[in-house]
Amino acid sequence: MERILNSETPKHIGEKVRIAGWMTVRRDHGGIVFFDLRDRSGIIQVVSSSELAKDINNECVLEIKGEIKKRPDRMVNPELETGNVELKAEEIKIVSKAEVLPFDLVDMKMTLPSLLDWRPLTLRNKKIQAIFKVQEEIISSFRRTLSDLGFTEFQAPTLVPGATEGGSEVFHVDYFKYNAYLAQSPQFYKQILIGVFERVFTITRVYRAEPSVTTRHICEFVSLDAEMGFINSWEDLMDVCETILKNMVADLQKNRSKELAMYGNPDIQIGQKIPRLRISEIQEIIFKTKGRDNRGEMDLTPEDEKDICLWAKENHGSEAVFATHFPGRKRPFYTFPDPENPLETLSFDLLYKGLEVVTGGQRINEYKMLEDNIKKWGNKPKDFEFYLQAFKYGMPPEGGFAWGSERITKQILGLENIREATLFPRDMERIDQRLSILQPKKAKKPKK
Amino acid sequence: MERILNSETPKHIGEKVRIAGWMTVRRDHGGIVFFDLRDRSGIIQVVSSSELAKDINNECVLEIKGEIKKRPDRMVNPELETGNVELKAEEIKIVSKAEVLPFDLVDMKMTLPSLLDWRPLTLRNKKIQAIFKVQEEIISSFRRTLSDLGFTEFQAPTLVPGATEGGSEVFHVDYFKYNAYLAQSPQFYKQILIGVFERVFTITRVYRAEPSVTTRHICEFVSLDAEMGFINSWEDLMDVCETILKNMVADLQKNRSKELAMYGNPDIQIGQKIPRLRISEIQEIIFKTKGRDNRGEMDLTPEDEKDICLWAKENHGSEAVFATHFPGRKRPFYTFPDPENPLETLSFDLLYKGLEVVTGGQRINEYKMLEDNIKKWGNKPKDFEFYLQAFKYGMPPEGGFAWGSERITKQILGLENIREATLFPRDMERIDQRLSILQPKKAKKPKK
Numbered sequence: 001m002e003r004i005l006n007s008e009t010p011k012h013i014g015e016k017v018r019i020a021g022w023m024t025v026r027r028d029h030g031g032i033v034f035f036d037l038r039d040r041s042g043i044i045q046v047v048s049s050s051e052l053a054k055d056i057n058n059e060c061v062l063e064i065k066g067e068i069k070k071r072p073d074r075m076v077n078p079e080l081e082t083g084n085v086e087l088k089a090e091e092i093k094i095v096s097k098a099e100v101l102p103f104d105l106v107d108m109k110m111t112l113p114s115l116l117d118w119r120p121l122t123l124r125n126k127k128i129q130a131i132f133k134v135q136e137e138i139i140s141s142f143r144r145t146l147s148d149l150g151f152t153e154f155q156a157p158t159l160v161p162g163a164t165e166g167g168s169e170v171f172h173v174d175y176f177k178y179n180a181y182l183a184q185s186p187q188f189y190k191q192i193l194i195g196v197f198e199r200v201f202t203i204t205r206v207y208r209a210e211p212s213v214t215t216r217h218i219c220e221f222v223s224l225d226a227e228m229g230f231i232n233s234w235e236d237l238m239d240v241c242e243t244i245l246k247n248m249v250a251d252l253q254k255n256r257s258k259e260l261a262m263y264g265n266p267d268i269q270i271g272q273k274i275p276r277l278r279i280s281e282i283q284e285i286i287f288k289t290k291g292r293d294n295r296g297e298m299d300l301t302p303e304d305e306k307d308i309c310l311w312a313k314e315n316h317g318s319e320a321v322f323a324t325h326f327p328g329r330k331r332p333f334y335t336f337p338d339p340e341n342p343l344e345t346l347s348f349d350l351l352y353k354g355l356e357v358v359t360g361g362q363r364i365n366e367y368k369m370l371e372d373n374i375k376k377w378g379n380k381p382k383d384f385e386f387y388l389q390a391f392k393y394g395m396p397p398e399g400g401f402a403w404g405s406e407r408i409t410k411q412i413l414g415l416e417n418i419r420e421a422t423l424f425p426r427d428m429e430r431i432d433q434r435l436s437i438l439q440p441k442k443a444k445k446p447k448k
Numbered sequence: 449m450e451r452i453l454n455s456e457t458p459k460h461i462g463e464k465v466r467i468a469g470w471m472t473v474r475r476d477h478g479g480i481v482f483f484d485l486r487d488r489s490g491i492i493q494v495v496s497s498s499e500l501a502k503d504i505n506n507e508c509v510l511e512i513k514g515e516i517k518k519r520p521d522r523m524v525n526p527e528l529e530t531g532n533v534e535l536k537a538e539e540i541k542i543v544s545k546a547e548v549l550p551f552d553l554v555d556m557k558m559t560l561p562s563l564l565d566w567r568p569l570t571l572r573n574k575k576i577q578a579i580f581k582v583q584e585e586i587i588s589s590f591r592r593t594l595s596d597l598g599f600t601e602f603q604a605p606t607l608v609p610g611a612t613e614g615g616s617e618v619f620h621v622d623y624f625k626y627n628a629y630l631a632q633s634p635q636f637y638k639q640i641l642i643g644v645f646e647r648v649f650t651i652t653r654v655y656r657a658e659p660s661v662t663t664r665h666i667c668e669f670v671s672l673d674a675e676m677g678f679i680n681s682w683e684d685l686m687d688v689c690e691t692i693l694k695n696m697v698a699d700l701q702k703n704r705s706k707e708l709a710m711y712g713n714p715d716i717q718i719g720q721k722i723p724r725l726r727i728s729e730i731q732e733i734i735f736k737t738k739g740r741d742n743r744g745e746m747d748l749t750p751e752d753e754k755d756i757c758l759w760a761k762e763n764h765g766s767e768a769v770f771a772t773h774f775p776g777r778k779r780p781f782y783t784f785p786d787p788e789n790p791l792e793t794l795s796f797d798l799l800y801k802g803l804e805v806v807t808g809g810q811r812i813n814e815y816k817m818l819e820d821n822i823k824k825w826g827n828k829p830k831d832f833e834f835y836l837q838a839f840k841y842g843m844p845p846e847g848g849f850a851w852g853s854e855r856i857t858k859q860i861l862g863l864e865n866i867r868e869a870t871l872f873p874r875d876m877e878r879i880d881q882r883l884s885i886l887q888p889k890k891a892k893k894p895k896k
Contacts, residue, residue, distance in 0.1 A: 003678065020678055022643075022842055040598065040646035059842040096813060098842035120640040120837040129644055136601050150488065153584050155670045155853070157872045158606065158653050159619075159630075161879040161886055171607075173630065174620045176657070176876045178883040182607075182621065189872060192568040195470075196577055198488035205606050205653060209624070222603045230451065230468055365544060386880040389568040394470055394507040394546035405603070424605045424637060428624045431609040432834040435626040438609055 001065065007041035010085050012068045019044065019087060020063045020095065022124070023056055025106055037062065037087075038126075044082040048089035058105065059098035059124070065091040081258075112417055117433065119424060130259035131421055134252060135409045139203060141251040142224045142403065145244045151226060152197040156186030156204040162383055169209045171219075182207035185402060187334070190227035191363060192390040194398045201226035203405075211428065215417045216355060218406065219426040227400030234336070234346040234362035235276075237399045238322050241350055241358055242274050244403070245320060252412070263413045271318030274350070278325045282308045298327050306354035324348045326361075333377040334370065336362035336399070346399075353411045360401025367391040449513065455489035458533050460516045467492065467535060468511045468543065470572070471504055473554055485510065485535075486574070492530040496537035506553065507546035507572070513539040529706075560865060565881065567872060578707035579869055582700060583857045587651060589699040590672045590851065593692045599674060600645040604634030604652040610831055617657045619667075630655035633850060635782070638675035639811060640838040642846045649674035651853075659876065663865045664803060666854065667874040675848030682784070682794040682810035683724075685847045686770050689798055689806055690722050692851070693768060700860070711861045719766030724796070726773045730756045746775045754802035772796045774809075781825040782818065784810035784847070794847070801859045808849025815839040 001018040009017065021039030033053040036043045046064060056062065066089040077083035102118070103110065108125055115122050122128060143153065163170040163181045171182040186204050193200045202225050210217040228237065249268045252260060260266060277285070283295045286304050289311060294304060300323060312321045325344040328337055338344040347361030364370045370391055371381045381388065409421040419425040424432060449466040457465065469487030481501040484491045494512060504510065514537040525531035550566070551558065556573055563570050570576055591601065611618040611629045619630040634652050641648045650673050658665040676685065697716045700708060708714060725733070731743045734752050737759060742752060748771060760769045773792040776785055786792040795809030812818045818839055819829050829836065857869040867873040872880060879886075 020844065040600075061842040061844045095844050096842045099840050101841065118837065120643065120834065121841055123641070123644045132602060132644075133600065135603075139601070139603075152488075152581065153587070154580060154871060155583075155587075155653075157668055157874060157879075159655070159668050159874050159879055161881065161883065172622045175879070175883075176659075178879075178887050180879055193571070193871075195568065196571045196580075203651075205603075207607070211624075220605055220607050383886075386568065389566065392547050393549065393569055394509040394544045396468065396509045396543050423602060423641075426605060426607050431605075431607055431623070431626075431628055433609065435609065435623075438831075439626050 003063075005041040006037065006039045006044040006082055009044050009068050009082050009087065013070050013085060014068065016065065016067055016090075017087070018063065018065050021061070023058055023060045023062055023098075026053075026056070026058060037064065038124075042081050043126075045077070045080075045086040046089050047086055048092060052089055052092045056092070056094060057098060058101055059121075060094055061096035061098075063093040063095050064089050112419060113434075116419060116425065116430065119432070123423070127262050128420075130256075130262045131409065131413060131415070132423060133259050134256050134413060135405060135421065137252055137256050138248055138408055138412070139222070139224065139405055141248045142244055142405075143201070143203065144251075145247045146199075146201045146226055146240075149199065149240065149243075151199040151201045151228075152193075154189075154193055154197075154200050154202050156183070156189045156202040156225070158183045158205050158207070169211070171207050171209050184208060185223065186225050187332075188387045190225055190400060191334070191395075191398070192387065194227055194229040195390050195393070195395060198229040198396075199227070213427060213429070216407065217427075218418055218422055219428065221422070222405040224403035224405055225400065226402075227398060229396045229398040231362065231397050231399055234348075234399055237360050237362070237401055238274075238276060238324075238348060238350075241322075241360065241401055242270075245270060245274070245350075245352075248408075260413075266412060266414055268412060269313060269317055269319045271312075271316050271320075273316075274318050274320045274322055275312050275316045276322040276324055276348070277308070278344075279323055279327075280325070282321075282323055285311055298330050302354075305351050305356065309351055309354045320350060320352045322348045322350055331361065333373040333379070334363045336364050348401075350401075352408065353414075355407060355411055357407045357411060358401050358403045360399065362397070362399035365391065365395040365397055367395075451511075453489040454485065454487045454492040454530055457492050457516050457530050457535065461518050461533060462516065464513065464515055464538075465535070466511065466513050469509070471506055471508045471510055471546075474501075474504070474506060485512065486572075490529050491574075493525070493528075493534040494537050495534055496540060500537055500540045504540070504542060505546060506549055507569075508542055509544035509546075511541040511543050512537050560867060561882075564867060564873065564878065567880070571871070575710050576868075578704075578710045579857065579861060579863070580871060581707050582704050582861060583853060583869065585700055585704050586696055586856055586860070587670070587672065587853055589696045590692055590853075591649070591651065592699075593695045594647075594649045594674055594688075597647065597688065597691075599647040599649045599676075600641075602637075602641055602645075602648050602650050604631070604637045604650040604673070606631045606653055606655070617659070619655050619657050632656060633671065634673050635780075636835045638673055638848060639782070639843075639846070640835065642675055642677040643838050643841070643843060646677040646844075647675070661875060661877070664855065665875075666866055666870055667876065669870070670853040672851035672853055673848065674850075675846060677844045677846040679810065679845050679847055682796075682847055685808050685810070685849055686722075686724060686772075686796060686798075689770075689808065689849055690718075693718060693722070693798075693800075696856075708861075714860060714862055716860060717761060717765055717767045719760075719764050719768075721764075722766050722768045722770055722798075723760050723764045724770040724772055725756070726792075727771055727775070728773070730769075730771055733759055746778050750802075753799050753804065757799055757802045768798060768800045770796045770798055779809065781821040781827070782811045784812050796849075798849075800856065801862075803855060803859055805855045805859060806849050806851045808847065810845070810847035813839065813843040813845055815843075 003018050021037045024036045024038045026035040031050050033048045066087045159180050160183045173180040206223045287293050313319045326347045328345050331345050335345040349356045350358035374381050406418050406421040451466050469485045472484045472486045474483040479498050481496045514535045607628050608631045621628040654671045735741050761767045774795045776793050779793050779795050783793040783795050797804045798806035822829050854866050854869040
């Protein structure tokens with residue numbers, strides 16, 4: 001007998017079927033046992049005799065044969081897709097035994113560190129699973145939108161030869177007789193590929209040796225990176241970001257409504273058009289509405305980011321805001337200066353519900369100007385020779401952006417900590433288990 | 449005037465249009481200049497006066513306005529999608545100048561090292577571009593097939609806490625006060641997720657510190673990894689691989705016929721069913737047909753791999769072969785032993801045109817047996833505690849496989865070296881540029 005999925009059971013009322021999955025929530029009532037069986041499609045209630053269900057505890061893997069029965073109307077569970085049926089077990093085979101669980105997997109009350117210590121198990125919780133079905137859809141949606149716009153997907157390398165882009169927050173790798181580093185972004189590669197495919201994107205791992213513990217930073221994350229040539233203006237880049245976000249929201253509502261419902265159907269308001277506000281304008285608005293005078297500061301504070309999103313929600317029906325024209329000193333060397341004000345750049349962040357989820361901008365595409373900027377930033381053009389090839393031999397006006405997949409997941413679902421939106425988060429204290437438990441600390445390296 | 453793509457020009461005969469792209473192949477004939485303009489959609493011939501085209505060399509980025517003219521029948525170029533039209537230039541704007549090219553980008557004759565030294569430029573060659581359009585389709589096809597079969601896509605981490613799976617060929621990372629390593633495979637994570645989603649796949653980077661230079665090994669590659677729970681038998685895994693390969697071939701023929709044509713329309717023969725042969729059977733066949741006696745050896749030699757694929761092509765109309773039942777000692781600790789012969793395992797490689805492109809097998813899903821094997825392989829279960837959680841609490845029969853995306857690309861197109869099928873290959877001598885040029889050798893570490 002072929003196994004059927006739990007979600008298919010309502011189509012088999014009155015038939016004998018075989019189902020398989022994990023036991024969850026066992027309830028004994030006299031000689032009868034009720035339990036839920038979880039498989040990849042959902043949950044179904046199983047009714048069994050005590051005899052058939054003996055020695056079976058939660059998370060045991062079972063194969064069950066029996067008949068699908070319609071539940072009496074008063075017993076229908078409207079919260080379950082299979083709520084109008086149950087399976088009357090005739091044969092139960094224990095496929096894999098489970099030890100007694102160290103905590104309740106359905107009604108979990110745990111601190112975040114414990115949740116992560118027990119990640120292989122806690123991921124089985126339906127509400128936690130849902131986070132990663134939502135994330136899968138976010139990434140698929142990003143891919144679909146860009147493919148439809150003629151972007152080519154490429155695979156970015158993650159081992160790089162120099163710690164060139166961002167300075168100190170980079171991981172070092174022992175690479176044979178040489179030094180290598182983990183990429184902080186696929187920036188150089190996506191720019192090089194403008195000369196090849198005009199429009200490219202990559203879904204790739206990036207690494208930041210963040211020496212602090214916050215709710216928004218992790219050391220390895222999945223970046224959704226795109227770059228676009230022959231732009232008419234840097235506003236094209238924000239237009240594409242807007243399309244991506246709108247499609248993401250629509251795709252989630254269409255394909256992940258069940259998962260969104262578990263998070264209280266978060267209200268995802270973007271409005272007709274996402275407001276585009278200069279840093280200086282945002283600071284002015286914050287000053288006027290909140291009295292906080294950050295005017296003239298180089299960057300927005302986390303508080304500013306939260307408040308401007310609330311302001312935009314109230315005034316523009318959008319919880320997303322483009323913050324634009326970051327000062328040159330806050331952006332990497334390849335950022336295009338604003339021709340109207342060379343101290344500012346044609347760059348933007350997309351803030352969503354108070355957090356930066358995208359960063360982007362137009363790039364310098366002119367070889368000489370790029371070389372000059374490399375020097376101005378205190379670097380040697382020689383170290384960028386490979387990258388610079390692309391600009392020596394014809395590069396159109398171009399720009400791009402990077403989405404943090406964990407951040408956007410966190411913001412859409414209203415999670416408190418980015419670690420919740422990361423399957424296996426890496427931070428300064430943890431890779432899977434806590435490193436302090438797993439490894440002795442390294443001896444300090446002798447100073448050279 | 450909106451820019452149109454070159455591929456759209458045949459629909460605009462007699463109209464004024466604006467196109468943009470890179471100049472390639474300039475031919476001067478008296479006062480008239482013919483050149484090709486390359487954009488992401490293809491090539492179109494442009495006719496211009498010498499005056500308009502002065503100071504323009506190959507790879508300059510141009511924006512051109514002019515009229516689309518039908519070519520006289522005898523001038524039609526059947527090899528070009530836009531071969532029946534040309535653009536008569538009325539206005540040419542140099543968007544970005546290119547230096548004089550160091551070599552001919554259309555008719556390239558270069559050694560592989562030079563090809564890679566100049567990668568940002570050589571990738572612009574149409575035939576080289578095509579490799580990565582084919583690779584994009586291979587990866588998309590893999591994703592589509594598995595999504596259709598109910599697999600969930602996840603993002604595997606690449607920083608791991610221990611050099612546990614494969615021993616010495618692992619890269620070390622300085623991770624704050626601790627040691628970390630680059631993942632050799634997402635194996636543990638995909639197995640953990642069987643307990644969560646039953647069927648999963650990931651498209652991820654894996655790393656091998658290969659201390660030798662061959663045509664089949666690179667240090668960072670893109671692995672297409674899948675894992676499947678509730679299998680009826682390990683044969684299910686080969687069935688899925690067969691579906692993946694058949695779909696890949698069909699998708700390439702449908703969506704990448706232009707690119708395949710550049711590689712002589714490679715004949716991709718799989719036959720009705722891919723033969724499944726034990727290592728011992730293969731060795732017997734090789735002995736009988738070639739006289740080479742490798743019977744009793746633990747593994748196939750590269751020569752065996754080539755010859756068995758040729759044999760299968762002749763005898764089964766398939767250039768692909770599953771080699772099965774590898775000896776336990778040649779496989780990792782988690783491989784399921786064959787119940788009928790505990791020295792062999794329920795594992796397989798998929799050989800395609802003489803090269804291993806997939807490796808897979810059933811895994812041990814029973815906690816105690818897995819723990820015992822960890823010890824047998826000389827490791828400590830304590831170091832695998834996180835992974836083992838998944839098996840302590842219910843794990844169905846399961847298995848999986850990993851496809852090397854560069855290897856399958858190489859084999860399908862008949863490339864000689866895996867580096868050709870890698871956008872930015874990393875090997876012991878190179879990350880982008882040759883490391884010996886970029887960096888001084890490291891001082892030897894003092895022995896501890």
